[in-house]
Amino acid sequence: MFRTAWTIARFKGVPVRLHVSLLLIVPVIALSVAGRDLPTLLARWGVAPQALRLGPVAFGLLMALALLVAVTLHELGHAVVALRQGARVKGITLMVLGGVTEIEHEDARPGQELAMAFAGPAVNLVLFGLAWAVARAPGLPLDAYVFLQMFGVLNLFLAGFNLIPAFPLDGGRMLRAALRWRMGRAAATQRAATIARVLAIAGGLLGLMHGMPMLSLVALLVFMAAGGEAARVTLGPQLSGLKALQAMSTQLVNVYPHTELAGVARHLLMSGATAAVVRRPGEILGVLLPNDLRGEPPNRLAGSLLEGPPLQVDDTADLADVVEAIQRQRRPAMVFDERNALVGVVTLDLLRRAADLRRLTEGLQAAADRLEGGPVDPR
Numbered sequence: 001m002f003r004t005a006w007t008i009a010r011f012k013g014v015p016v017r018l019h020v021s022l023l024l025i026v027p028v029i030a031l032s033v034a035g036r037d038l039p040t041l042l043a044r045w046g047v048a049p050q051a052l053r054l055g056p057v058a059f060g061l062l063m064a065l066a067l068l069v070a071v072t073l074h075e076l077g078h079a080v081v082a083l084r085q086g087a088r089v090k091g092i093t094l095m096v097l098g099g100v101t102e103i104e105h106e107d108a109r110p111g112q113e114l115a116m117a118f119a120g121p122a123v124n125l126v127l128f129g130l131a132w133a134v135a136r137a138p139g140l141p142l143d144a145y146v147f148l149q150m151f152g153v154l155n156l157f158l159a160g161f162n163l164i165p166a167f168p169l170d171g172g173r174m175l176r177a178a179l180r181w182r183m184g185r186a187a188a189t190q191r192a193a194t195i196a197r198v199l200a201i202a203g204g205l206l207g208l209m210h211g212m213p214m215l216s217l218v219a220l221l222v223f224m225a226a227g228g229e230a231a232r233v234t235l236g237p238q239l240s241g242l243k244a245l246q247a248m249s250t251q252l253v254n255v256y257p258h259t260e261l262a263g264v265a266r267h268l269l270m271s272g273a274t275a276a277v278v279r280r281p282g283e284i285l286g287v288l289l290p291n292d293l294r295g296e297p298p299n300r301l302a303g304s305l306l307e308g309p310p311l312q313v314d315d316t317a318d319l320a321d322v323v324e325a326i327q328r329q330r331r332p333a334m335v336f337d338e339r340n341a342l343v344g345v346v347t348l349d350l351l352r353r354a355a356d357l358r359r360l361t362e363g364l365q366a367a368a369d370r371l372e373g374g375p376v377d378p379r
């Protein structure tokens with residue numbers, strides 16, 4: 001399989017990954033700075049390009065790397081605040097339109113969510129302030145002055161862009177956190193997603209009218225991401241009435257806590273199982289999905305990936321409740337029968353599949369009802 005991200009560093013145990021899209025965008029940004037932004041800025045200041053010691057391409061490359069640093073610090077800002085609040089940070093991925101910090105803190109209070117979301121743009125505002133202040137130091141070489149000016153503006157842009165209240169941008173998350181003071185989490189997410197879609201449509205049209213394809217592209221991505229987030233929180237109602245045993249996978253393999261992840265991966269591969277159950281004789285410790293192994297060193301032990309007590313549900317539990325538990329704890333549910341034996345595992349993917357299948361069967365049912373005279377049968 002083609003790898004799309006590489007782990008380049010670890011911060012307090014959190015893997016920092018570099019997405020392949022960044023490798024493509026760095027030269028694009030470097031050339032755009034060298035060919036357009038830098039000459040424009042110098043012309044505005046009345047400075048001849050020859051006055052700079054660095055050539056325009058070298059300067060552009062430096063600026064592109066500085067952008068990478070600014071984006072990384074932005075994401076670390078999210079991660080630091082999240083970790084302080086006791087959240088689990090699964091990883092940071094740096095990609096073309098900024099970064100993504102995967103935070104698992106579904107039961108965060110609105111104030112905590114607000115702080116976590118604001119931490120990223122706050123870092124950029126601080127960097128802007130620092131660059132602005134240092135640029136005014138006396139006796140600064142011209143190259144450093146120009147670099148700091150551009151770096152400052154860049155951070156101001158990053159802060160401003162991320163503060164747009166369009167889910168899933170940071171501003172959208174802050175908006176949802178604020179809405180949660182007045183309504184439930186699901187309702188707040190719906191409202192924030194609706195606002196994001198409206199803003200995305202406006203942004204997309206603006207981009208088309210003014211010939212700014214990047215803006216239209218970003219708007220499209222925001223539109224799709226907002227829909228995805230809204231769909232995630234509405235899974236519950238679509239599944240109510242179904243039981244855990246109707247969505248679970250019974251294809252499991254057993255591994256020991258001291259099994260290396262390479263061994264876990266091989267067990268999963270050879271058996272075609274959905275999940276690996278980590279157990280000691282007489283005790284079930286938790287469950288690992290293929291996704292959990294991604295990006296981890298192959299010699300890490302299975303037991304070390306488990307955190308907290310495993311999530312357990314009865315096979316007759318209503319799937320709406322199971323969805324909630326899985327989304328809140330961000331881990332798959334182990335399903336036990338009435339004799340307290342492990343019979344299967346329910347994952348978010350399996351729940352989505354169950355919701356899709358149910359929609360289809362309801363479509364079939366409606367069609368059958370129409371053929372038989374419909375649900376308004378006068379008898």
Ligand SMILES: [Zn+2]
Pocket residue numbers: 074075078120121162170
């Ligand atoms: Zn952010």
